[in-house]
Amino acid sequence: MNTYLRILSFARPLRNFAPKYFIYSIFYSFFSVFRLVLLIPVLNILFNTVQNNNIVKEKPEFEIGTRYFEDLFNFYLHHYIDTYGKFSALIFVCAVVFIAVLMASLFRYLSDVILQTLAANLYLNLRATIFNKINSLHIGFIKNGQKGDLMSRMNNDLGEIGSSIISSMTVIFREPIMIVAYFIGLFYISTNLTLMAILVLPLSGGMIASIAKRLKKQAKDSQETAGRITVIMDETLTGMRVIKAFNANKYIINKFNKETTRLRDLMVGLARRKELASPISEFMGVAIILGIVLYGGNLILDNNSPLDGATFISFIALFSQVLTPAKNISKSLTNIQRGLAAGERIFEIIDTESDIKEKSNAVSLNNFEESIEFKKVSFGYNEELVLKNIDLKIPKGKSVALVGASGSGKSTLADLVPRFYDTLSGELAIDGLPINDYTLESLRKHMGIVTQDSILFNDTIFNNIAFGVENPNPEDVKRAAKIANAHEFISETENGYDSMVGEGGSKLSGGQRQRISIARAVFKNPDILILDEATSALDSKSEKLVQDALNKLMQNRTSIVIAHRLSTIQHVDEILVMDRGEIKERGKHEELIQKDGIYKKLIEMQSL
Ligand SMILES: Nc1ncnc2c1ncn2[C@@H]1O[C@H](COP(=O)(O)OP(=O)(O)OP(=O)(O)O)[C@@H](O)[C@H]1O
Numbered sequence: 001m002n003t004y005l006r007i008l009s010f011a012r013p014l015r016n017f018a019p020k021y022f023i024y025s026i027f028y029s030f031f032s033v034f035r036l037v038l039l040i041p042v043l044n045i046l047f048n049t050v051q052n053n054n055i056v057k058e059k060p061e062f063e064i065g066t067r068y069f070e071d072l073f074n075f076y077l078h079h080y081i082d083t084y085g086k087f088s089a090l091i092f093v094c095a096v097v098f099i100a101v102l103m104a105s106l107f108r109y110l111s112d113v114i115l116q117t118l119a120a121n122l123y124l125n126l127r128a129t130i131f132n133k134i135n136s137l138h139i140g141f142i143k144n145g146q147k148g149d150l151m152s153r154m155n156n157d158l159g160e161i162g163s164s165i166i167s168s169m170t171v172i173f174r175e176p177i178m179i180v181a182y183f184i185g186l187f188y189i190s191t192n193l194t195l196m197a198i199l200v201l202p203l204s205g206g207m208i209a210s211i212a213k214r215l216k217k218q219a220k221d222s223q224e225t226a227g228r229i230t231v232i233m234d235e236t237l238t239g240m241r242v243i244k245a246f247n248a249n250k251y252i253i254n255k256f257n258k259e260t261t262r263l264r265d266l267m268v269g270l271a272r273r274k275e276l277a278s279p280i281s282e283f284m285g286v287a288i289i290l291g292i293v294l295y296g297g298n299l300i301l302d303n304n305s306p307l308d309g310a311t312f313i314s315f316i317a318l319f320s321q322v323l324t325p326a327k328n329i330s331k332s333l334t335n336i337q338r339g340l341a342a343g344e345r346i347f348e349i350i351d352t353e354s355d356i357k358e359k360s361n362a363v364s365l366n367n368f369e370e371s372i373e374f375k376k377v378s379f380g381y382n383e384e385l386v387l388k389n390i391d392l393k394i395p396k397g398k399s400v401a402l403v404g405a406s407g408s409g410k411s412t413l414a415d416l417v418p419r420f421y422d423t424l425s426g427e428l429a430i431d432g433l434p435i436n437d438y439t440l441e442s443l444r445k446h447m448g449i450v451t452q453d454s455i456l457f458n459d460t461i462f463n464n465i466a467f468g469v470e471n472p473n474p475e476d477v478k479r480a481a482k483i484a485n486a487h488e489f490i491s492e493t494e495n496g497y498d499s500m501v502g503e504g505g506s507k508l509s510g511g512q513r514q515r516i517s518i519a520r521a522v523f524k525n526p527d528i529l530i531l532d533e534a535t536s537a538l539d540s541k542s543e544k545l546v547q548d549a550l551n552k553l554m555q556n557r558t559s560i561v562i563a564h565r566l567s568t569i570q571h572v573d574e575i576l577v578m579d580r581g582e583i584k585e586r587g588k589h590e591e592l593i594q595k596d597g598i599y600k601k602l603i604e605m606q607s608l
Contacts, residue, residue: 029181148231164339404578448526456505
């Protein structure tokens with residue numbers, strides 16, 4: 001129930017919808033019941049059993065209450081019978097029924113529109129909340145949580161909420177009002193019969209509730225399986241080259257089939273239980289009606305009863321209508337379980353706290369003046385330490401290069417500077433103040449990052465360079481592209497700076513992608529540059545262009561370069577040689593060569 005209310009709370013502001021919806025529903029229910037109660041006079045006319053005690057000779061005085069309307073109706077009915085005959089009276093009653101049906105339809109439409117608007121708002125707010133959350137969470141969350149699983153929650157689970165919770169809202173909110181209205185009508189027709197019917201109704205309700213209860217667990221299992229299927233599809237699409245090259249299609253197809261078969265089984269199990277609800281309520285409904293027919297029939301056959309045939313038939317007609325909303329509710333209760341399970345998976349994301357928290361009294365880093373300093377910094381993603389006791393000072397304007405074997409902790413060290421992760425112990429300070437004391441935005445404002453796999457967004461070249469900046473100056477964008485040796489090839493594309501780069505930059509070559517991401521960093525003009533160098537995948541001409549662009553980018557900036565090709569970093573102010581999370585050697589290129597240690601070995605290995 002809590003989850004349901006929490007999902008609903010996303011349809012804010014409820015006060016815009018609730019009162020109108022409530023009023024329309026009441027009108028809808030009133031006219032729905034009214035058109036059925038009108039069956040009594042219709043039947044009485046047809047069966048020739050119009051009772052004299054109902055005759056109203058004088059047009060009644062207006063007063064608020066059902067009595068007035070009943071008398072007014074009877075007055076006109078008998079007026080028509082007396083003046084124009086029974087068929088005219090029948091036309092009169094049918095006309096009133098027609099108007100009642102029309103009004104019921106109108107109010108139903110109005111209330112449905114309100115509910116759909118509410119549903120659309122709910123979707124909007126829920127989507128925005130998840131997306132904002134994902135944007136505000138720490139990097140580790142995205143790396144740890146599988147991307148496909150997150151996508152599945154945003155797509156499949158949101159869809160599930162739509163098809164179960166939202167579509168059930170009509171039922172949950174309007175049908176109870178309908179049931180109350182029907183019961184008022186039923187009591188109005190016959191108190192005894194209604195009381196008897198009420199006694200048996202909870203029985204079927206209880207049976208349905210017990211079915212619904214078990215559904216949620218199965219629903220959750222099936223959504224998790226659907227999530228895993230999305231992960232496999234995502235991986236297959238991105239990794240198709242590798243799958244084909246390694247002849248792994250069979251392996252991946254088997255893996256996929258295993259999960260889809262499991263999903264099929266879960267869905268069949270779910271359907272078995274869910275589909276039980278309808279027949280049970282159908283069966284119980286007919287059983288109850290039969291009971292009423294026997295009980296009411298007995299009353300009528302006993303001639304002393306105040307109940308007449310026409311009233312009894314109307315009662316049955318009205319009662320059979322109560323069963324429809326009751327059945328709808330029971331069906332929705334089972335449906336809702338799927339939505340609740342989906343809601344819980346979505347709330348898991350919404351409730352995740354970011355590991356990277358900003359202090360309430362955080363200050364803004366307005367200008368970077370002096371240095372970045374690591375003081376005995378240690379860090380690990382889990383128990384195992386990936387960085388151990390790092391001591392490092394990078395004065396403003398200087399550049400350091402991190403070299404070392406794969407997995408030695410180079411990227412991790414660089415990731416600590418923009419606070420993608422927090423240190424485990426020790427202190428990382430900028431201008432003497434721990435970076436945790438600065439606001440995240442002001443801290444990252446000073447940083448530019450060029451990653452190894454240039455990340456481009458499916459947008460124009462222009463927007464990729466001016467990424468995240470509102471109303472950028474086109475001249476600045478062009479200047480950045482020129483510095484990054486990208487202007488020439490951009491000008492040669494069909495639409496120049498307005499050319500789309502394709503998904504992940506797929507319409508560009510590797511070197512072009514890198515130069516665009518370098519242009520992005522140039523455009524941002526950051527004080528601190530973090531460079532995950534990757535020129536190894538490029539041909540020599542492209543590599544020269546990229547390297548030249550990188551060198552221009554690094555000029556006069558404080559840079560941390562993760563170097564894969566040692567030939568490119570010989571000019572930096574300090575080279576740090578990392579090994580299993582520790583800085584084992586440090587100094588300038590020549591010093592390290594003379595030292596004849598790890599660095600020299602690395603150089604020798606690369607020149608082989
Ligand atoms: N998100 C993560 N969760 C858990 N462990 C991680 C994570 N990222 C990296 N590691 C581990 O931390 C260690 C250091 O990784 P890191 O990426 O910093 O090394 P690197 O020197 O940059 O390597 P490479 O040159 O291959 O990029 C590795 O053992 C790696 O397995």
